[in-house]
Amino acid sequence: MTDPMLALRLEKEGQPSRLMEVPHPGAPAGDEVLVRMRAVSLNHIDLFGQRGMAFAQRQAFPLTAGVEAAGEVEAVGPDVRTVRPGQAVVVHPALFCGDCRWCNRGRENLCENVGGIAGFHVDGFACHYVKAAERRVVPVPEGVSLRDAACTTVTFGTVQHMLFDNAKLEPGETILVQAGGSGIGTTAIKMAKAIGATVITTVGSDDKVEKAKAIGADHVINYREERFETRVRRLTGKKGVQVVFEHVGADTWAGSLLALERGGRLVTCGSTSGINANTNLYQVFQQQLTIIGSFGSSLRNLREALDKMATGLTPVIDSEIDLTEFGLALERLQSRQVFGKIVATIS
Numbered sequence: 001m002t003d004p005m006l007a008l009r010l011e012k013e014g015q016p017s018r019l020m021e022v023p024h025p026g027a028p029a030g031d032e033v034l035v036r037m038r039a040v041s042l043n044h045i046d047l048f049g050q051r052g053m054a055f056a057q058r059q060a061f062p063l064t065a066g067v068e069a070a071g072e073v074e075a076v077g078p079d080v081r082t083v084r085p086g087q088a089v090v091v092h093p094a095l096f097c098g099d100c101r102w103c104n105r106g107r108e109n110l111c112e113n114v115g116g117i118a119g120f121h122v123d124g125f126a127c128h129y130v131k132a133a134e135r136r137v138v139p140v141p142e143g144v145s146l147r148d149a150a151c152t153t154v155t156f157g158t159v160q161h162m163l164f165d166n167a168k169l170e171p172g173e174t175i176l177v178q179a180g181g182s183g184i185g186t187t188a189i190k191m192a193k194a195i196g197a198t199v200i201t202t203v204g205s206d207d208k209v210e211k212a213k214a215i216g217a218d219h220v221i222n223y224r225e226e227r228f229e230t231r232v233r234r235l236t237g238k239k240g241v242q243v244v245f246e247h248v249g250a251d252t253w254a255g256s257l258l259a260l261e262r263g264g265r266l267v268t269c270g271s272t273s274g275i276n277a278n279t280n281l282y283q284v285f286q287q288q289l290t291i292i293g294s295f296g297s298s299l300r301n302l303r304e305a306l307d308k309m310a311t312g313l314t315p316v317i318d319s320e321i322d323l324t325e326f327g328l329a330l331e332r333l334q335s336r337q338v339f340g341k342i343v344a345t346i347s
């Protein structure tokens, strides 16, 4: 069982990944769990990882790609108690310590001693076998497919944390979800609708307008054809929304702040269009806005996300591909020709 295995490797900054043989991680010892990965989904962080990022100082090539994935337990070390061979699982991408003041409070995404993020700083999940500490491994409930579970640790977990821990979205509130056709955008639409919020969302093409409506969005704005902040103000009787879900950054930031009502909350987890944006400070204090940064998720968020999937709140899947097509699919993600998640099967 320890023959060399296939892995999608990033060999050099700025170069596309390629499938190649690497050593098998070996039998699990102590509290280690050996997972046979079955599906890995694509995220913008994979693009950043491939490009090499100034803020990712610990990033060291070569490394195995893949941040968000699901698989089955192949074998466990003698000290493992919570999972057993054959069980479907996801693995938290952060190498959190499990023992600092934040980890002890269940805030693993704030860990003081984090050893990096799998697929970004250290070897990721786009390969046959991964060995991880038991504390990072979360069982997948019955009835959730491995394809859907492969959208848990970055997509569903992040959105769960943003909407409910950070923005504290309540039933009856109105939320603006930016880039509603993306993986997290589609997830935010579905999660917000599921608790009884009104959802306004932005998309970049007419076919996505229909698709966003089909998954539950109440109002869909094609941002290429009209100013979304003007339309939001019209839709809300000039008041603005209670919550904005941001991850676009430079292109939408000023408009997102303008779309908020007095006392509104903006939660952001990304800046796919650029990291620098102007903020009108007068607007922030005079309108008493709350701006919340959000990154990753806790183990609790992963369990909450998987429970939602088990009750039928499943990810919107754009397409299923083979691992060999990962690089091409990333280009499609970058050019925004997707609606929902792309998931690669690891056969």
Ligand SMILES: [Zn+2]
Pocket: 096, 097, 098, 099, 100, 101, 102, 103, 104, 110, 111, 112, 113, 114
């Ligand atoms: Zn910690």
